[in-house]
Amino acid sequence: MKTKSAIKPRNSKIYLYLLPGLAIYAFVVLVPLVMALRYSFFDWSGGPNMDFIGLDNFVALIQDDVFWQSFRNNLFIIIMSIIGQVGIAFLIAVLLTRSWVKWKQFHRTVIFIPNVLAAVIIGFLWSMIYNHDYGLLNYSLNAAGLESWISPWLDDPSIVMTSVTIPIVWQFVGFYLIIFMSAMQNIPDELYEAAKIDGATSWKQTWHITMPMLKSTFRVAIMLCIAGNMKVFDHIFVMTGGGPGSSSTVMAQYAYDVSFNRFELGYGSAVSIGMLALSLGLILISQIIGRGEKE
Amino acid sequence: MKWLTPLGKTIVNILLLMFSLSAVFPIIWMLYSSFKTQKEFTLNTISLPETWQFSNYIEAIQVGKLHEYFFNSVYISLSSVFLIIFLGFIIAYMIARFSFPGRKVIYILFMFGMLIPIHGLLVPIFIEFKNVGLLNKPYTLILPYVAFGLPIVIFLFESFIKQIPKEIDEAAIMDGCTTFQVIFKIIFPVASPVIATAVILSFLTAWNEFPFALVLIQDEALRTLPVGLTNFNGQYTVNYPQMMAAMSITVLPVLLIYLAFYKKIIQGMTAGSVKG
Numbered sequence: 001m002k003t004k005s006a007i008k009p010r011n012s013k014i015y016l017y018l019l020p021g022l023a024i025y026a027f028v029v030l031v032p033l034v035m036a037l038r039y040s041f042f043d044w045s046g047g048p049n050m051d052f053i054g055l056d057n058f059v060a061l062i063q064d065d066v067f068w069q070s071f072r073n074n075l076f077i078i079i080m081s082i083i084g085q086v087g088i089a090f091l092i093a094v095l096l097t098r099s100w101v102k103w104k105q106f107h108r109t110v111i112f113i114p115n116v117l118a119a120v121i122i123g124f125l126w127s128m129i130y131n132h133d134y135g136l137l138n139y140s141l142n143a144a145g146l147e148s149w150i151s152p153w154l155d156d157p158s159i160v161m162t163s164v165t166i167p168i169v170w171q172f173v174g175f176y177l178i179i180f181m182s183a184m185q186n187i188p189d190e191l192y193e194a195a196k197i198d199g200a201t202s203w204k205q206t207w208h209i210t211m212p213m214l215k216s217t218f219r220v221a222i223m224l225c226i227a228g229n230m231k232v233f234d235h236i237f238v239m240t241g242g243g244p245g246s247s248s249t250v251m252a253q254y255a256y257d258v259s260f261n262r263f264e265l266g267y268g269s270a271v272s273i274g275m276l277a278l279s280l281g282l283i284l285i286s287q288i289i290g291r292g293e294k295e
Numbered sequence: 296m297k298w299l300t301p302l303g304k305t306i307v308n309i310l311l312l313m314f315s316l317s318a319v320f321p322i323i324w325m326l327y328s329s330f331k332t333q334k335e336f337t338l339n340t341i342s343l344p345e346t347w348q349f350s351n352y353i354e355a356i357q358v359g360k361l362h363e364y365f366f367n368s369v370y371i372s373l374s375s376v377f378l379i380i381f382l383g384f385i386i387a388y389m390i391a392r393f394s395f396p397g398r399k400v401i402y403i404l405f406m407f408g409m410l411i412p413i414h415g416l417l418v419p420i421f422i423e424f425k426n427v428g429l430l431n432k433p434y435t436l437i438l439p440y441v442a443f444g445l446p447i448v449i450f451l452f453e454s455f456i457k458q459i460p461k462e463i464d465e466a467a468i469m470d471g472c473t474t475f476q477v478i479f480k481i482i483f484p485v486a487s488p489v490i491a492t493a494v495i496l497s498f499l500t501a502w503n504e505f506p507f508a509l510v511l512i513q514d515e516a517l518r519t520l521p522v523g524l525t526n527f528n529g530q531y532t533v534n535y536p537q538m539m540a541a542m543s544i545t546v547l548p549v550l551l552i553y554l555a556f557y558k559k560i561i562q563g564m565t566a567g568s569v570k571g
Binding site for chain 1: 299304307308311312314315316317318319321322324325336337340341378382383385386389392393395396401404405408410411412413414415416417418419420421422423425438439441442443445474499502503504505506509510520521524525535538539542545546549550552553557560561564
């Protein structure tokens with residue numbers, strides 16, 4: 001550690017420099033976190049009446065079917081994303097290393113585009129694609145002679161989760177593609193050259209060199225999938241608002257509904273705490289499993 | 296042994312091309328459909344406009360007041376970016392250069408911010424802002440955007456500054472520079488590549504942000520584009536081309552930035568993730 005040197009200002013001066021940024025960060029992230037814990041012990045609708053009810057909110061939360069349904073929906077999106085985003089992205093990343101694959105630069109540029117767009121835009125765009133009468137999807141099915149496949153994509157509780165998950169997966173494939181591509185560049189060429197001399201086919205090389213070398217990248221990608229999809233909100237708010245009924249509600253949407261439609265701010269805080277705890281728990285579990293695999 | 300015949304390779308190439316096109320076609324569809332009339336759109340969803348007409352855009356601005364949302368988005372995003380870069384650079388410099396009590400804790404606190412799902416803070420932040428009277432102010436959204444933007448930027452800056460030789464700072468101090476001058480006159484210009492990345496990333500995040508803008512701002516005149524669009528959708532539920540015109544206005548700045556700074560964006564996004 002480069003400690004005492006001629007250029008080091010006094011500690012008090014350092015703290016003064018850190019203060020503005022730290023203050024904003026503490027005010028927006030740390031204080032609300034602590035306050036949410038406090039509010040979750042109250043029955044409170046935002047007015048002057050706050051009744052301390054101990055753990056009642058959490059007891060109710062554990063028995064709240066909609067909360068657990070929304071958690072399951074988050075899990076569904078996470079699993080689909082791990083298969084869809086990480087899987088497809090890895091496959092494409094491998095393909096883009098093959099000499100016979102064409103238009104590489106085009107693929108790289110284009111697949112990443114949905115990433116930079118607002119989730120709200122993606123949500124609206126896909127509501128339009130799913131629209132029953134004018135949507136791109138039903139139009140294409142019609143044109144392909146598959147009229148029987150035409151469905152009310154966002155209005156049928158039994159398929160709505162799949163319908164809302166596809167745009168979420170679709171939007172972020174490019175992100176994972178870039179992660180895998182930059183990780184693959186760090187694998188030393190000698191490994192592949194040695195394998196080639198031994199007569200390993202390119203798919204064998206992928207299986208025995210690329211995959212094992214990318215273990216930590218896979219771990220990071222899966223963690224990002226979990227962290228990113230526990231907070232998913234915008235897409236679903238725009239496409240279905242969590243409906244029909246509560247069939248496509250996710251935790252963030254549920255916390256929003258409880259707090260801002262039902263005005264139960266105490267219970268809404270408890271839902272938020274539950275959401276944070278479950279997210280951190282899942283991330284932790286995925287890390288532990290990942291670590292264990294490494295040994 | 297060959298795994299794929301030439302025919303197989305052609306098929307894989309075609310599939311890959313279809314996948315890539317599926318990533319952009321909806322956006323292209325939105326852009327050109329925004330020049331169609333509602334009637335044209337309902338007659339044929341996919342056709343190009345017969346005459347390219349701007350009436351949807353004019354109406355989006357005159358009736359939908361989209362230019363107000365646009366201005367709010369520009370103002371909020373740019374102010375946030377300025378503060379994120381300014382404050383983030385100071386913090387990163389201090390953490391990268393000096394050891395002082397609490398240095399580790401401060402760094403971990405910020406890195407923690409990259410991990411927690413900030414949407415879990417939506418309700419608590421609303422309550423806090425309500426209690427201290429910070430809702431519906433022209434600067435309301437800047438606070439959360441700065442706080443959420445700081446972690447990734449501090450991470451990017453800190454790892455970059457560590458690689459800059461300390462002799463540069465020492466020479467500047469000898470020449471009589473203050474610490475503030477060393478940070479912004481000497482180190483800041485050296486770090487310009489990573490600053491460019493940080494600026495673009497922070498801008499995109501602020502420009503696209505939705506839930507906090509939805510919850511913390513109820514005043515129509517202060518809304519940003521993403522929330523403005525949801526209002527717009529309510530007013531003109533069936534008029535898709537008009538909605539698409541509004542969406543195109545929202546998307547265009549982002550698309551232009553992406554095409555201009557493609558490399559920087561990708562660098563920044565992956566740098567943040569490799570941290571893990």
